[in-house]
Amino acid sequence: xxxxxxxxxxxxxxxxxxxxxxxxxxxxxxxxxxxxxxxxxxxxxxxxxxxxxxxxxxxxxxxxxxxxxxxxxxxxxxxxxxxxxxxxxxxxxxxxxxxxxxxxxxxxxxxxxxxxxxxxxxxxxxxxxxxxxxxxxxxxxxxxxxxxxxxxxxxxxxxxxxxxxxxxxxxxxxxxxxxxxxxxxxxxxxxxxxxxxxxxxxxxxxxxxxxxxxxxxxxxxxxxxxxxxxxxxxxxxxxxxxxxxxxxxxxxxxxxxxxxxxxxxxxxxxxxxxxxxxxxxxxxxxxxxxxxxxxxxxxxxxxxxxxxxxxxxxxxxxxxxxxxxxxxxxxxxxxxxxxxxxxxxxxxxxxxxxxxxxxxxxxxxxxxxxxxxxxxxxxxxxxxxxxx
Amino acid sequence: xxxxxxxxxxxxxxxxxxxxxxxxxxxxxxxxxxxxxxxxxxxxxxxxxxxxxxxxxxxxxxxxxxxxxxxxxxxxxxxxxxxxxxxxxxxxxxxxxxxxxxxxxxxxxxxxxxxxxxxxxxxxxxxxxxxxxxxxxxxxxxxxxxxxxxxxxxxxxxxxxxxxxxxxxxxxxxxxxxxxxxxxxxxxxxxxxxxxxxxxxxxxxxxxxxxxxxxxxxxxxxxxxxxxxxxxxxxxxxxxxxxxxxxxxxxxxxxxxxxxxxxxxxxxxxxxxxxxxxxxxxxxxxxxxxxxxxxxxxxxxxxxxxxxxxxxxxxxxxxxxxxxxxxxxxxxxxxxxxxxxxxxxxxxxxxxxxxxxxxxxxxxxxxxxxxxxxxxxxxxxxxxxxxx
Numbered sequence: 001x002x003x004x005x006x007x008x009x010x011x012x013x014x015x016x017x018x019x020x021x022x023x024x025x026x027x028x029x030x031x032x033x034x035x036x037x038x039x040x041x042x043x044x045x046x047x048x049x050x051x052x053x054x055x056x057x058x059x060x061x062x063x064x065x066x067x068x069x070x071x072x073x074x075x076x077x078x079x080x081x082x083x084x085x086x087x088x089x090x091x092x093x094x095x096x097x098x099x100x101x102x103x104x105x106x107x108x109x110x111x112x113x114x115x116x117x118x119x120x121x122x123x124x125x126x127x128x129x130x131x132x133x134x135x136x137x138x139x140x141x142x143x144x145x146x147x148x149x150x151x152x153x154x155x156x157x158x159x160x161x162x163x164x165x166x167x168x169x170x171x172x173x174x175x176x177x178x179x180x181x182x183x184x185x186x187x188x189x190x191x192x193x194x195x196x197x198x199x200x201x202x203x204x205x206x207x208x209x210x211x212x213x214x215x216x217x218x219x220x221x222x223x224x225x226x227x228x229x230x231x232x233x234x235x236x237x238x239x240x241x242x243x244x245x246x247x248x249x250x251x252x253x254x255x256x257x258x259x260x261x262x263x264x265x266x267x268x269x270x271x272x273x274x275x276x277x278x279x280x281x282x283x284x285x286x287x288x289x290x291x292x293x294x295x296x297x298x299x300x301x302x303x304x305x306x307x308x309x310x311x312x313x314x315x316x317x318x319x320x321x322x323x324x325x326x327x328x329x330x331x332x333x334x335x336x337x338x339x340x341x342x343x344x345x346x347x348x349x350x351x352x353x354x355x356x357x358x359x360x361x362x363x364x365x366x367x368x369x370x371x372x373x374x375x376x377x378x379x380x381x382x383x384x385x386x387x388x
Numbered sequence: 389x390x391x392x393x394x395x396x397x398x399x400x401x402x403x404x405x406x407x408x409x410x411x412x413x414x415x416x417x418x419x420x421x422x423x424x425x426x427x428x429x430x431x432x433x434x435x436x437x438x439x440x441x442x443x444x445x446x447x448x449x450x451x452x453x454x455x456x457x458x459x460x461x462x463x464x465x466x467x468x469x470x471x472x473x474x475x476x477x478x479x480x481x482x483x484x485x486x487x488x489x490x491x492x493x494x495x496x497x498x499x500x501x502x503x504x505x506x507x508x509x510x511x512x513x514x515x516x517x518x519x520x521x522x523x524x525x526x527x528x529x530x531x532x533x534x535x536x537x538x539x540x541x542x543x544x545x546x547x548x549x550x551x552x553x554x555x556x557x558x559x560x561x562x563x564x565x566x567x568x569x570x571x572x573x574x575x576x577x578x579x580x581x582x583x584x585x586x587x588x589x590x591x592x593x594x595x596x597x598x599x600x601x602x603x604x605x606x607x608x609x610x611x612x613x614x615x616x617x618x619x620x621x622x623x624x625x626x627x628x629x630x631x632x633x634x635x636x637x638x639x640x641x642x643x644x645x646x647x648x649x650x651x652x653x654x655x656x657x658x659x660x661x662x663x664x665x666x667x668x669x670x671x672x673x674x675x676x677x678x679x680x681x682x683x684x685x686x687x688x689x690x691x692x693x694x695x696x697x698x699x700x701x702x703x704x705x706x707x708x709x710x711x712x713x714x715x716x717x718x719x720x721x722x723x724x725x726x727x728x729x730x731x732x733x734x735x736x737x738x739x740x741x742x743x744x745x746x747x748x749x750x751x752x753x754x755x756x757x758x759x760x761x762x763x764x765x766x767x768x769x770x771x772x773x774x775x776x
Contacts, residue, residue, distance in 0.1 A: 001630040002569075002637055004404025009397070015650065016392025181390075213621075215614040215634045219641070222610030225701075226603040233601075245390040246603045249650070253607070262403065262637070313613075 001212045002262030009256055011149045012176040015249065017241075019180045020051060020139060026176050027059045030135060031091025034061045035084065037105045039069045039097045046186045048141065052096060064088035066108075069097065072156040072163060072277055072284070073104035075119050081108040082118070085134065095138045095174075098195075099145025099284075102138045106153040106172050109134040123155055123164040129172070138177040143184050143248040144195030144285060146202060146255025148177035156278055161364055163278040165270070179252070181245040189238060193342045194285030196231045196247060200224065201269055201288045202254040208296070208306060209264040209370045220259045221313045223250050228314070228338060235342055266371035269295055272383065275364035282351035289344035290351055293336055294386035298379065300328050303372030307331055348387040358384050390602050390650030397644055399537045400564040403637065405629075407568045408439060408527060414564050415447045418523060419479025422449045423472065425493045427457045427485045434574045436529065440484060452476035454496075457485065460544040460551060460669055461492040463507050469496040470506070473522065483526045483562075486583075487533025487672075490526045494541040494560050497522040511543055511552040517560070526565040531572050531636040532583030532673060534590060534643025536565035544666060549752055551666040553658070567640070569633040577626060581730045582673030584619045584635060588612065589657055589676045590642040596684070596694055597652040597758045608647045609701045611638050616702070616726060623730055654759035657683055660771065663752035670739035677732035678739055681724055682774035686767065688716050691760030695719055736775040746772050 014022040027034075034056060043049040056063050066081045085093070085108055095105035111118035113131035121127050138148045146152070151168035184192070207220045227250045233243035253259070272295060273287035280287070300307045308324040311317040311331025319327060345351055353361065362380045375383070402410040415422075422444060431437040444451050454469045473481070473496055483493035499506035501519035509515050526536045534540070539556035572580070595608045615638045621631035641647070660683060661675035668675070688695050696712040699705040699719025707715060733739055741749065750768045763771070 002403065002633040004407065006400065006402055006410075008400040012394065012396040014394055015390065019392065022394075213617060213630055213634065215611070215618075215637045215641075218610040218614035218617075219607055220610070221613070222606040222608070223603070225609070226606035229601060229606075230603075242390075242601055245650070246601065249390055249603045253603075262633070 002214050002216070005261045007257065007261055008170050009149060009173065009258075010170060011173050013149065013179060013252070014176065015179045016245070017180060017182055019178045020048075020055075023052065023055050023139070023178060024059060026137060027055070027061065027092075029175075032060065032062050033089050033091045034063050035066060035088055035090040035093045035108070036063050037066045037069060037081065037093060037095045037097070037101055037108070039071075039101050042186065043096055043141065046183070048096060048139065048183060052094070052139065064090070069101050069104045071100050072281055073100050073107070073154075075155055075157040078104065078107050078111065078118060078155055082111045085112045090134055093134055093136045095136060096141065098140070098142030099147040102136075102140070102147035102174065103145070103153040103155070105136045105138070106147075106151070106168065106174075107155055109136045110168065110172055119155070119157060122153075122166050123157070123162075126166055128169055133171050135175050138174045139183070140177055140179050140248070141183045142187055142191065142195055143244075143251040144198040146251055148174060148179065149252050149256040152255070154274070158278075161278050161360065163274040165274070179248055181241060181248045184244055184248060185239060189235075189343070191283065192234065192238060193344060194283045194289075195251070196227065196234070196285070196342060197289045197339070197344050198285035199227055199247070199251045199254045201285075201292060203227075203259060204292075205267045205269055206260045206263070206265045207310070208299075208303060208372065209266045211303075211305060212263070214263050216259045216261055216263050223254055223259065224314045226250050231342060264370045267368050268371050268375065271366045271368060272380070275361045276348050276351065276353055278364050279357050279361050280348070280352040286345040286351055287348070289339060290346060290348045290387050291383065293332065293339070293346065294383045296332055298383055298386075299371060299373045300332065304328055306372070348384065355388070390604070393649045395645065395649055396558050397537060397561065397646075398558060399561050401537065401567060401640070402564065403567045404633070405568060405570055407566045408436075408443070411440065411443050411527070411566060412447060414525060415443070415449065415480075417563075420448065420450050421477050421479045422451050423454060423476055423478040423481045423496070424451050425454045425457060425469065425481060425483045425485070425489055425496070427459075427489050430574065431484055431529065434571070436484060436527065436571060440482070440527065452478070457489050457492045459488050459671060460665055461488050461495070461542075463543055463545045463547075466492065466495050466499065466506060466543055470499045473500045478522055481522055481524045483524060484529065486528070486530030487535040490524075490528070490535035490562065491533070491541040491543070493524045493526070494535070494539070494556065494562075495543055497524045498556065498560055507543070507545060510541075510554050511545070511550075514554055516557060521559050524562050526562045527571075528565060528567050528636075529571045530575055530579065530583055531632075531639040532586040534639055536562060536567065537640050537644040540643070542662070546666075549666050549748065551662040553662070567636055569629060569636045572632055572636060573627060577623075577731070579671065580622065580626060581732060582671045582677075583639070584615065584622070584673070584730060585677045585727070585732050586673035587615055587635070587639045587642045589673075589680060591615075591647060592680075593655045593657055594648045594651070594653045595698070596687075596691060596760065597654045599691075599693060600651070602651050604647045604649055604651050611642055611647065612702045614638050619730060652758045655756050656759050656763065659754045659756060660768070663749045664736050664739065664741055666752050667745050667749050668736070668740040674733040674739055675736070677727060678734060678736040678775050679771065681720065681727070681734065682771045684720055686771055687759060687761045688720065692716055694760070736772065743776070
C-alpha cells in the first residue's frame with residue numbers, strides 16, 4: 001500500500017552530449033556573482049573547466065572559486081567555502097563534479113546566510129535552513145549519488161569521526177543539473193564501479209523494506225535490471241555511450257525520492273558504510289559494497305519474501321521448485337557474482353579498516369529502524385567483523 | 389541509447405487519503421478569483437464539491453464555476469469556459485475531476501488571454517501559448533490520463549470530426565495536483581477499467597518503439613508489472629485501497645514524460661482511438677482497448693524482438709525453447725487474456741462504430757512515424773475492419 005506522501009522535484013535536467021550548451025540560458029536567471037565549486041584537477045585536464053569558464057565570460061559573470069573539494073567533503077572545507085561565498089556576495093553556486101561537489105555546494109548554499117554553526121544545525125540537529133538559500137546548479141561529471149536531483153548533502157567531521165547526511169527540502173535541490181554522459185567517461189574504472197554500486201545500493205536501501213505491494217518497488221526492479229545490463233556493458237567497455245548514458249540516468253532516479261514514495265526504507269548499509277568512511281576516508285561506493293553482503297545475508301531471514309522476489313524479478317532466477325530461502329540465497333549469490341564482475345571491494349579490511357577500529361566504527365554507526373531487523377550494537381560488530 | 393533530452397516536471401503532488409487538506413495552503417499562492425471546473429454531478433454526490441467549496445470559503449476566495457465538462461471536452465465547451473473565465477478575471481483555475489476536466493482546464497488556461505482562435509492555434513497549428521497562462525491546480529477523481537502531471541490537453545471538435553491532443557510545455561503543467569485514491573472509488577467499474585487500459589496503453593505507446601537498450605523501457609516494464617498486479621486486485625475488489633493507490637500512482641508516471649525520455653515513441657493506438665472517439669464519442673480508454681490488439685498483432689513482425697521482450701519481462705512468459713515469434717505471440721495472448729479479465733471492449737463495433745464510418749475514421753486518423761511500421765491508409769482501414 002502506498003502511504004501518504006508529497007512528491008515535488010522541480011530540478012530541471014539537461015541530459016546528453018553537449019548538454020552544457022544550455023548553461024548559458026540558465027545562468028541568465030541568476031545574479032552576477034557566481035561561486036564555482038569543483039574538486040581535484042580532473043575538470044581542468046578534461047577541458048570542462050575551460051568550457052565553463054568561457055561560458056561565464058560570455059555571460060559577464062563575476063566568478064570566485066572553491067577548488068579542491070575532496071571525495072568526502074569535510075566540515076573544515078565547508079567553513080572555508082562559506083567564507084569565500086560570503087566575501088564574494090554570492091548570488092549563485094555552480095557545482096562542477098560528482099556527488100561530493102554537489103553535496104558540498106548544497107551545504108554551502110544553506111550556510112552562507114546562517115548565523116549558527118552549520119555542522120550543529122544541519123548534521124547534528126537535522127534542522128531545515130531558516131535563512132536565505134543561495135541557489136545551486138550542477139554540471140555532473142560522475143554518476144552515482146543522485147545529488148544532482150535531490151536535497152541530500154553528506155559532510156564528514158574528522159574530529160568527531162562522523163560522516164552524516166542530511167536530506168534537505170525542495171528549496172535546496174539544484175535548480176538545474178547538466179548531465180552529459182561523455183563527462184563521466186574520463187573517470188578511472190575504480191570510481192566508475194564505485195558509482196555503479198552506489199546506485200545499486202540506493203535502490204536496495206529503498207527496496208528492502210516493507211512487505212506490501214507498491215508501485216515504487218516495481219520501478220526499483222526496473223531500475224536495477226537496467227543498471228545490471230548497462231553496468232556489465234560499461235565494465236567491458238567504459239567508452240560505451242549507451243551503457244554510460246543509461247547508468248547516469250538510472251543514478252538520478254535511484255535517489256531523487258521517487259522510488260521511496262509511499263513506502264518504508266532501510267538505509268542501514270549507508271549508516272554502516274558512512275561510519276567506515278569516517279574512519280578510513282575510503283571511496284563511498286566501495287564502503288557500501290564492502291558491508292552490503294554481510295548485512296543482507298544477516299537480515300535475509302527476516303525479509304525472506306522480499307529477498308525471494310528480488311531473486312526472481314531482478315536477477316531472473318527461476319522460481320521453479322525452490323523454497324523462498326533457496327531463492328533468496330540464489331538472489332544474493334547472483335548479486336555477489338555481479339559485484340565481483342564489477343571489481344567491487346568486498347571487505348572493509350581492503351579499505352584500510354583494522355580490527356582495532358571495529359568498536360569505534362560501531363559507535364559511529366547510526367542505527368535506523370526501517371529494515372527487516374533493527375540491529376543492536378552486537379549485531380553491528382558481527383557484521384563489521386564479517387567484512388574482514 | 390538515451391538520446392538528448394530535457395526533463396522538467398515541477399508539478400507538486402499531494403498523494404493519499406485526505407490529501408485535499410493541503411488545498412488550503414496551496415490556494416494561498418494564488419489570487420482571489422478562482423474558476424472551479426468540474427464534470428457531471430458525481431462530485432456533488434460524493435461530497436468532494438462540498439469539501440472544496442468549504443475550503444474556498446475559509447480562504448475567502450471569489451468563485452465562478454464551469455460545470456458539465458464532458459468526457460470528451462468539446463471546442464464549444466472550451467469557448468464557453470474561456471468566456472466565463474474572462475468575465476471573472478480569473479487568477480487561478482481548479483480542475484476537480486478526471487483527465488477530461490484537467491485537460492479542459494489547461495485548454496482554458498492558455499486561451500483566456502489568447503487573441504487568436506484556440507482550436508486553430510493549439511490543436512491545428514500546435515503552437516505554444518504566447519499569452520499569459522492562468523495557473524491550474526487539480527483535484528483528481530479518476531486515474532488514467534496522467535493529465536495531473538503533464539502539459540497534455542485533448543479537445544474534440546465535432547463539426548470537424550476531430551479529436552486532437554496537444555502536449556504543452558512545463559508552464560502549462562498543473563502547479564499542484566491532489567491525488568486521493570479514495571476519490572476514485574466511487575467511479576463505476578466500466579470507467580475504472582477504461583482508465584486502467586488508458587494507463588497500460590500510455591506505457592505501451594512509449595515502450596513499443598526503438599530497439600536500443602535504455603533505462604526508460606525498464607522503468608516502463610516495472611510500471612506495467614505493477615499495473616497488472618494491482619488491476620487484477622482492483623477488478624476483484626474495487627474498494628481495495630492498496631490496489632487503487634498503486635493504479636493512481638502508476639497512471640501519473642505512465643504519462644508525465646519520464647518513460648519517453650531519450651527514446652522514440654509510437655502513439656498510433658491513440659491516433660486510431662481518438663479518431664474512433666471523434667465518431668462515436670465513446671469512452672477514451674475503451675476506444676484504445678478496441679483498436680490495440682488488431683494494431684499490435686499487425687505490427688508485431690516489424691518489432692519482433694521488443695514484443696518478445698515484452699512477453700518475458702512484463703508477462704513472465706518463460707523463454708525456454710521458444711522462438712521470438714512464439715514469445716511475441718504469447719505476450720500478446722497474455723495481454724488479451726488480461727484485457728478480457730478487465731472486461732475491456734475489444735471491438736469498435738461495440739462502441740457504436742459502424743462499417744460506413746470506417747473510411748471517415750481512417751481519414752481522421754493522424755499517421756505518425758515512431759512505431760515499428762509506418763502505416764498507410766489501407767493498413768489503417770484493415771486494422772479498423774479487424775476491430776469489428
